[in-house]
Amino acid sequence: MSNRYVVIGAGAVGALLAAQLELSGQAVVLVARGDNLAAVAEHGVRVRRPRSTEQVRVPVVAGPEQLRLTHQDVLVLATKTQDAEEALTRWAWLPVSDEDGLPTLLGADLPVLTFQNGLATEDLALRRFRRVYGVSIGVAASHLTPGEVVSPSYPIIGVAWLGRYPANDRPQGRFGRRDVEAEQYAHDLRAAGYDVDLVDDIQAYKARKLLVNxxxxxxxxxxxxxxxxxxxxxxxxxxxxxxxxxxxxxxxxxxxxxxxxxxxxxxxxxxxxxxxxxxxxxxxxxxxxxxxxxxxxxxxxxxxxxxxxxxxxxxxxxxxxxxxxxxxxxxxxxxxxxxxxxxxxxx
Ligand SMILES: NC(=O)C1=CN([C@@H]2O[C@H](COP(=O)(O)OP(=O)(O)OC[C@H]3O[C@@H](n4cnc5c(N)ncnc54)[C@H](OP(=O)(O)O)[C@@H]3O)[C@@H](O)[C@H]2O)C=CC1
Ligand SMILES: CC(C)(CO)C(=O)C(=O)O
Structure with a gap:
């Protein structure tokens, strides 16, 4: 069964990603707050592009209390770094239901994709989550108005490097050292319009990006x-x-x-x-x-x-x-x- 992406943080990176996932026909829920939540709930995410503006209806919730987590869920952390700890805590210890509706896992058992600039978030996530995938993303996105993102790049929305954190935590499974989970995320992000490279040492890519930031x-x-x-x-x-x-x-x-x-x-x-x-x-x-x-x-x-x-x-x-x-x-x-x-x- 395919993944459902739970995108936490409806700013430049998160709202745009959620809109792109929705437009590519993938299951997604956006977690928003404040005026942004009200605007997205009423009108969807407004995406302004070079030659078009789209109003993308994305399922949106205020938090985990409005969502039943399942084994198909992938958490996508799209807050700023200073908000990451609070968000990770909020989502880690919730029940996650299996296909019979039984709460057999916790949020911390789900994979989490960390999109933050800087070097800090992956370790914050690792404190609670075992399956941490760092993503270093380059997008020229802008979020200044509730419910709206400006995306000056189209049809390629952004470029990204994705890898398991820490590097040596890649599962040794049926496919040897291949990380099929990471490949699935890369596949889904590509379908949503992102140019994604899978990398062995994601922190080296985050360090490279930090030099820019x-x-x-x-x-x-x-x-x-x-x-x-x-x-x-x-x-x-x-x-x-x-x-x-x-x-x-x-x-x-x-x-x-x-x-x-x-x-x-x-x-x-x-x-x-x-x-x-x-x-x-x-x-x-x-x-x-x-x-x-x-x-x-x-x-x-x-x-x-x-x-x-x-x-x-x-x-x-x-x-x-x-x-x-x-x-x-x-x-x-x-x-x-x-x-x-x-x-x-x-x-
Ligand atoms: N903007 C860009 O072009 C790029 C950003 N990045 C990186 O991506 C990450 C995200 O950045 P960006 O999208 O710009 O950030 P934004 O500030 O635009 O968006 C973050 C959103 O997360 C919300 N938020 C914070 N905590 C929670 C929570 N617990 N639950 C739900 N929502 C929450 C914020 O709400 P509120 O506004 O109420 O605080 C805000 O709407 C950062 O690390 C940034 O450095 C990387 C590449 C490019
Ligand atoms: C430099 C840039 C735009 C690259 O994506 C970025 O990371 C940011 O705005 O923080």
Whole structure:
């Protein structure tokens, strides 16, 4: 029997994925909350593309209490990293019914696909779930309005790398070292419009992606292109030094290619971190630049530029301030300054 995907988190990645699964005829349930839940329940997910807009009716629930989990379910974690722990806890210990309706498993026995940027979620999942599949995804998706995602790529929606976590946990079964479960997920995601590669060491691919996402936070700041590029180089150089000291492998395979086109009425190029600040939502920076800072502290490698960016955006998020109130020269400044986002807003 085919899988049913329970997509937890109806933002840029999750709502788009749920819509794509639905459009490709696969079983899916979207888990949403707040205004987003109300909008999707009433109108479906509105997907704005370069040459069309679709209103996709997707089954949606507020949480596990509105769903009977079965052995066919695959949990897809599509929250930001800072929300992952709470979501994983909520879904891990629920009864899962077999075909006779008997509760023979728990949520933690189901497979979970973790779509987060950064390096943290797979271990959070592994604490409760045995079958963890990490997914590193590249999409240019945007979610700023309840019930709506903008997807500037079509017909290939996104590129992804998927693999069992940890790498050596692949089941030794009838097909030897082949991971038929991972192959099924890759097959289903491809049918939904994603270009998917199966990989042996998913964390190496997540590390490669993290090198890109370290610059996400710069998009929230004001500055010139030269300053942005200089800061990006410094952030990445620190991360590479930290990865070398910590023994974190970085995948060397060439990155995937995603075609991005203009979507009428949409301002392109705002990454997921910018979207969080624009919506007044919590920020993932502690799990992007903060991951480099954490590893640097553990392994005795200085990471001043990542730390300044983390501090600046941490304070900005805590004060509930939108993009465009701090500047990149605060990140480049050669000092451990205390950010002054309120002063700048007042100025
Ligand atoms: N946006 C992008 O283009 C890309 C994002 N990513 C990564 O994918 C992951 C998801 O990002 P993205 O889609 O942008 O995030 P969003 O913030 O757009 O969406 C996450 C959604 O999850 C919801 N949520 C949080 N906790 C729960 C919960 N317990 N139950 C149900 N819903 C919940 C949030 O609700 P609320 O709004 O109420 O907090 C929000 O609607 C991140 O790790 C990100 O870095 C990777 C590649 C590209
Ligand atoms: C850089 C990008 C757009 C790649 O998918 C991303 O990961 C993000 O917005 O966080």
């Amino acid at each position: 370290l610059a996400n936070g710069l998009g929230v700041l004001l500055g010139t292109d030269d300053e942005r590029e200089r800061a990006r180089e410094l952030l990445v150089a620190e991360a590479r030094a930290v990865f070398a000291a910590a023994g974190v492998e970085v995948a060397t395979a060439s990155p995937g290619h995603l075609v991005v086109e203009p979507v009428p009425g949409h301002v392109a190029g705002h990454l997921s971190t910018w979207q969080s600040f624009a919506r007044g939502a919590s920020s993932e920076v502690d799990h992007l630049n903060g991951e480099i800072v954490r590893l640097g502290r553990r392994h005795g490698v200085p990471t001043p530029v990542n730390e300044r960016l983390q501090r600046l955006l941490g304070a900005q998020a805590a004060a509930g301030l939108p993009p465009g109130v701090n500047t990149i020269d605060d990140v480049l400044a050669d000092e451990t300054s205390t950010p002054r986002p309120l002063t700048r807003l007042e100025a």
